[in-house]
Amino acid sequence: MNALNSIRSLTPVGPRINSQRLWEHICAMADIGATAKGGVNRQALTTEDTRGRMLLLQWASCRGYQASIDPIGNLFIRRPGKSPDLSPVLTGSHLDSQPTGGKFDGVYGVLAGLEVLETLDDHGIETERPLELIVWMNEEGSRFPPPTMGSAVAAGALPLADALAIKDVDGIDVQDALKIQLAELPVLETRALDMSGFAYIEAHIEQGPVLESQACDVGVVTGIQGLHAYEIQLLGAEAHAGTTPLRHRKDALVAATTLIARIRAAMDDPEDILRFTVGRLEVYPGSPNTVPGRVTFNIDLRHPDPDFLLRADEKILQLCAGEVEGCPVSAKVLLRSTPVTFDDRVVATVRNAAGGRAMKFLDIVSGATHDAKYTAEHIPTGMIFVPCEKGISHNEAENAREVDVAAGAQVLCDAMLAIMSAQL
Numbered sequence: 001m002n003a004l005n006s007i008r009s010l011t012p013v014g015p016r017i018n019s020q021r022l023w024e025h026i027c028a029m030a031d032i033g034a035t036a037k038g039g040v041n042r043q044a045l046t047t048e049d050t051r052g053r054m055l056l057l058q059w060a061s062c063r064g065y066q067a068s069i070d071p072i073g074n075l076f077i078r079r080p081g082k083s084p085d086l087s088p089v090l091t092g093s094h095l096d097s098q099p100t101g102g103k104f105d106g107v108y109g110v111l112a113g114l115e116v117l118e119t120l121d122d123h124g125i126e127t128e129r130p131l132e133l134i135v136w137m138n139e140e141g142s143r144f145p146p147p148t149m150g151s152a153v154a155a156g157a158l159p160l161a162d163a164l165a166i167k168d169v170d171g172i173d174v175q176d177a178l179k180i181q182l183a184e185l186p187v188l189e190t191r192a193l194d195m196s197g198f199a200y201i202e203a204h205i206e207q208g209p210v211l212e213s214q215a216c217d218v219g220v221v222t223g224i225q226g227l228h229a230y231e232i233q234l235l236g237a238e239a240h241a242g243t244t245p246l247r248h249r250k251d252a253l254v255a256a257t258t259l260i261a262r263i264r265a266a267m268d269d270p271e272d273i274l275r276f277t278v279g280r281l282e283v284y285p286g287s288p289n290t291v292p293g294r295v296t297f298n299i300d301l302r303h304p305d306p307d308f309l310l311r312a313d314e315k316i317l318q319l320c321a322g323e324v325e326g327c328p329v330s331a332k333v334l335l336r337s338t339p340v341t342f343d344d345r346v347v348a349t350v351r352n353a354a355g356g357r358a359m360k361f362l363d364i365v366s367g368a369t370h371d372a373k374y375t376a377e378h379i380p381t382g383m384i385f386v387p388c389e390k391g392i393s394h395n396e397a398e399n400a401r402e403v404d405v406a407a408g409a410q411v412l413c414d415a416m417l418a419i420m421s422a423q424l
């Protein structure tokens with residue numbers, strides 16, 4: 001953790017960003033991997049991803065920014081500062097998308113970051129610290145699971161060798177796919193894996209409906225909620241649907257529906273902050289005229305408060321012990337990812353930047369995970385959300401308004417400059 005002690009409260013400190021240029025960049029990037037339904041398919045380390053990175057590098061080289069890449073393919077674009085040895089103020093996000101992704105998820109944060117760098121150039125502003133724009137490799141994890149691969153490796157949470165060995169469905173591993181991409185990109189300076197910097201601020205679309213429904217300009221993100229994942233299995237007895245009386249059955253599906261209803265009732269949260277989802281149910285043998293002998297289902301559980309999450313965890317495991325309607329139940333915990341709280345000083349800086357522009361803003365906890373989860377472990381981190389239409393994301397229909405993406409980029413610019421002048 002570095003010494004970011006206090007941040008002056010501020011009125012607007014930055015120059016006006018160029019909202020038209022930002023929008024043009026978003027539209028130009030959306031052409032790469034464009035799908036018929038208006039979205040994009042630009043999965044990590046595909047030709048489309050490479051083309052997206054090339055376009056960004058072109059824009060960066062027009063400004064004379066230095067570009068470098070680390071061993072997992074995270075890309076860094078640096079605008080130098082007056083004191084090159086000071087640790088940089090960072091921003092960034094990702095250019096890769098889901099297979100049926102939208103034009104804004106990830107791309108927006110990268111291009112808002114580029115807009116900050118270019119705005120400073122337009123106004124001849126020299127900063128004390130360098131600024132760095134990071135394009136994290138494979139945030140989505142759709143081609144190569146898990147998500148947030150690049151930032152996880154940089155943070156030391158996922159060993160580089162393990163990540164490089166992960167294969168896609170065609171048997172191509174990350175290492176080979178990365179080699180193919182590097183051969184296409186202009187020659188880049190290489191740098192070691194590293195997760196350090198003075199501060200990191202990521203801009204992103206909200207991917208939920210809250211900001212739009214409350215007519216907010218931006219969201220001040222205070223953290224990322226925790227996520228627990230479970231796999232629950234119930235064992236019944238397969239039997240003939242025509243001959244077996246109901247009282248003689250051990251129907252794993254009937255028992256599973258009872259169990260899910262019990263868990264759902266136990267997850268009731270008066271504040272409606274807890275997220276509880278059963279998104280997959282597998283029924284064996286899956287025949288219309290056989291009583292199901294085995295059912296497995298998955299639970300996705302999220303909440304920003306670690307204690308709340310642990311209490312919910314306890315209730316789930318209690319309910320999934322023993323038998324339900326004669327069917328033994330077993331529960332496997334697949335993941336316990338703790339909530340992340342962003343750095344108070346960075347969050348306050350983002351809040352001041354929004355307030356300084358007289359914007360309507362709201363403190364918000366991110367429901368989705370982001371690369372900022374991993375930066376937050378090593379670097380004072382914050383995020384800025386902008387509203388997206390009906391909260392739709394991971395969908396080709398994903399949309400955001402020009403005025404909102406401009407507002408978020410303006411807050412990013414002001415906040416990065418304010419952090420820059422933080423007293424040490």
Ligand SMILES: [Zn+2]
Pocket residue numbers: 094105106139204
């Ligand atoms: Zn994203």
